[in-house]
Amino acid sequence: MSIISEKISQVDQLVSLFEQNREVLARGSSPILNRMREVSIKRFAQTGIPDLKNEDYKYSRLKPAFENSYRQELVRESGLINLNEIFKNNIPELDAHLVFLVNGWFYSGNNPGAELPKGVVLGSLEQIANEQPDLIQNYLNRQAGLSNDPFVALNTAFAKDGFFLFVPKGVVIEKPVQIINLLSSNENLMATQRNLIVAEAASLVKLVVCDQTLTPVSYLFNSVTEVFIGQDAMVDVYSIQNYHNQSTVINSAFYRQQRNSVLNTGTFSLHGGLIRNNLKVTFSGDHSEANVNGLSFTDKKQHIDNFIIIEHASPNCLSNQIYKNILDDESTGAFSGRIHVARDAQQTNAFQRNNNVLLSDKAKMQTKPQLIIDADDVKCSHGATVGQIDEDALFFLRARGIGEKDARMMLMNAFAHEVVQKITIEPLRDRIDELIEKRLNGEIGRSHDCKDK
Amino acid sequence: MLSIKNLRASVEGKEILKGINLEVKTGEVHAIMGPNGSGKSTLANILAGKSDYEILEGEVTFLGQDLLELSPEVRSRSGLFLSFQYPVEIPGVPMISFLKASVNEHRKFKGLAPLTAGEFLKLMRAKKDMLHLDTELTNRSVNEGFSGGEKKKNEIFQMAMLEPKLAILDETDSGLDIDALRIVAEGVNALKTPENATIIVTHYQRLLDYIIPDFVHVLHNGRIVKTGGKELAFELEEKGYDWIKNGNDQ
Numbered sequence A: 001m002s003i004i005s006e007k008i009s010q011v012d013q014l015v016s017l018f019e020q021n022r023e024v025l026a027r028g029s030s031p032i033l034n035r036m037r038e039v040s041i042k043r044f045a046q047t048g049i050p051d052l053k054n055e056d057y058k059y060s061r062l063k064p065a066f067e068n069s070y071r072q073e074l075v076r077e078s079g080l081i082n083l084n085e086i087f088k089n090n091i092p093e094l095d096a097h098l099v100f101l102v103n104g105w106f107y108s109g110n111n112p113g114a115e116l117p118k119g120v121v122l123g124s125l126e127q128i129a130n131e132q133p134d135l136i137q138n139y140l141n142r143q144a145g146l147s148n149d150p151f152v153a154l155n156t157a158f159a160k161d162g163f164f165l166f167v168p169k170g171v172v173i174e175k176p177v178q179i180i181n182l183l184s185s186n187e188n189l190m191a192t193q194r195n196l197i198v199a200e201a202a203s204l205v206k207l208v209v210c211d212q213t214l215t216p217v218s219y220l221f222n223s224v225t226e227v228f229i230g231q232d233a234m235v236d237v238y239s240i241q242n243y244h245n246q247s248t249v250i251n252s253a254f255y256r257q258q259r260n261s262v263l264n265t266g267t268f269s270l271h272g273g274l275i276r277n278n279l280k281v282t283f284s285g286d287h288s289e290a291n292v293n294g295l296s297f298t299d300k301k302q303h304i305d306n307f308i309i310i311e312h313a314s315p316n317c318l319s320n321q322i323y324k325n326i327l328d329d330e331s332t333g334a335f336s337g338r339i340h341v342a343r344d345a346q347q348t349n350a351f352q353r354n355n356n357v358l359l360s361d362k363a364k365m366q367t368k369p370q371l372i373i374d375a376d377d378v379k380c381s382h383g384a385t386v387g388q389i390d391e392d393a394l395f396f397l398r399a400r401g402i403g404e405k406d407a408r409m410m411l412m413n414a415f416a417h418e419v420v421q422k423i424t425i426e427p428l429r430d431r432i433d434e435l436i437e438k439r440l441n442g443e444i445g446r447s448h449d450c451k452d453k
Numbered sequence B: 001m002l003s004i005k006n007l008r009a010s011v012e013g014k015e016i017l018k019g020i021n022l023e024v025k026t027g028e029v030h031a032i033m034g035p036n037g038s039g040k041s042t043l044a045n046i047l048a049g050k051s052d053y054e055i056l057e058g059e060v061t062f063l064g065q066d067l068l069e070l071s072p073e074v075r076s077r078s079g080l081f082l083s084f085q086y087p088v089e090i091p092g093v094p095m096i097s098f099l100k101a102s103v104n105e106h107r108k109f110k111g112l113a114p115l116t117a118g119e120f121l122k123l124m125r126a127k128k129d130m131l132h133l134d135t136e137l138t139n140r141s142v143n144e145g146f147s148g149g150e151k152k153k154n155e156i157f158q159m160a161m162l163e164p165k166l167a168i169l170d171e172t173d174s175g176l177d178i179d180a181l182r183i184v185a186e187g188v189n190a191l192k193t194p195e196n197a198t199i200i201v202t203h204y205q206r207l208l209d210y211i212i213p214d215f216v217h218v219l220h221n222g223r224i225v226k227t228g229g230k231e232l233a234f235e236l237e238e239k240g241y242d243w244i245k246n247g248n249d250q
């Protein structure tokens, strides 16, 4: 455990924390992780924490969060969480292969491997990088390393653990794999988590990733996930984010798709102080499809920023994005959707839509589509709306006897429905519906704020 | 049942209703006719509780209660039904769940237990049969992509489900083909009992061939300028509104 003091600049502090803890970071870690650290901390030091002048971060003010003092868990601390307790925290309970992580560290709670098909590896990145480096070395940091995002570099410098999932060629995992990421600390905490998913050719896996803060301290959570999707493989990743108001979350996901593969993602940002989701899909093979959706709810002074890049590097691929946000009070949101169609990526289909409902006069939404098209045979579209609840629809429902609160709820559910119905795991769809209902009723987040320390 | 006394109302500073008086008793059918922009829908919307209007003066009692004090939902649950001139489309709200919520709110208000899914479906089927509705509208979002006529039929279907005490039909006949007009009119008649009442806003005497009104009122420029029996509708059809506007009568 280390404390960042507040005297020097935030970047210098992190760099010196790194320098002081070189050995601690290296100890127990595989060379695959260790060999990336030095170049990454340098890269982070060069870029620093982006301010609003940085084009990619112009809607999200991240500096203030770095001004807090945080401890970091540079070594595994044995703070086991009672598994039976965690489902009280609005985490959907599913019939799934369940694993959980605490503050970025993997804990093999209920022996999930027992039921998984032969050859599937699900476990701690730290451990598997040591024991089966061949599974990892060709993939780790292959996508993230190309990014010039400073938080990805910071993550790579400090990364010790996270989850690793390997699905061998042709293997189908019927039940979803549920990953529960818990943040639990008695002092302000900066947590780093590094995940890797490798789905080999013609494999199939569905993941449900649930993030949850458990204690009312400030968190700075920096998570990076790289996903490799082999030829003809199908990967679904649903992410449910539920952090309390003192949390700042930077969550970066990189997906690379081989030919003829399908990716479905849904990011459900139910609650959080500041959430920045970076999501990049790269089509490195033709005839692939990616459905990238998101739904967020913000109120008070919360902020959500979804920053999406779809890299159509191969021909004949299809991408669909639907992002929806419901913003209340003084909350703010941003959506950036960049679609890049490379010169050779003919017959690309790329669609993007961002719809927003502002429930108060003070809520604000920034939406920025960006199409960069270097091929000529391309079908692209984008659209964005920012509106209020439809007063005529509200009156119609009330004039049929439905109370105002219920009528509003119906309309917001209707707005959210489009994203929810795209979930391919049916029980999860129902759970999410329930969570949305709770969120709109103000029953999510509140429990945290009144929990005592 | 309904008593409107000297109702004056404005929207955005413009006075639309300039002193409406109207008494509707149990068992009666009233028709309100009048030129475009005369304030017919404004009156209907105010009765249903739309908040865009400012009430300047007057009072409205409905079943002994001060109607203007009640929220739109309580007015509905108390038995007032407005069939909208322009029914709104609500994508994403399934017709079935909307209607079930609506019916069960009405039941709750009456102290009745909510209908089970099975009971609800049975009720829906019965009402569909009664209205001879063959189109499948209930497994879609509320009015989404419905044709003009389908929207109007859907309004009458909702009316059949809710069995209001006072139904206000705002141009439910416009945009209907001949068959649909008959279906709607027969539906309204089938729902008619000595215990309820109906206000029909229409431009056409045609509808009144099917639904015989006890009274016909002519609304012009925010006032009821003429009231008569069903023959007044024929007269209007023949002579047009200029006849009224020019103040040949009264």
Ligand SMILES: Nc1ncnc2c1ncn2[C@@H]1O[C@H](COP(=O)(O)OP(=O)(O)OP(=O)(O)O)[C@@H](O)[C@H]1O
Pocket: B011, B012, B016, B034, B035, B036, B037, B038, B039, B040, B041, B042, B043, B052, B085
């Ligand atoms: N929300 C509003 N804002 C501004 N003006 C309004 C509003 N609602 C009604 N009006 C005006 O009030 C007047 C009466 O409108 P209303 O819809 O009641 O007429 P109507 O008699 O129903 O006409 P029609 O036969 O065309 O349906 C019109 O001049 C209309 O423009």
Ligand SMILES: [Mg+2]
Pocket: B040, B041, B042, B085, B170, B171
């Ligand atoms: Mg009208």
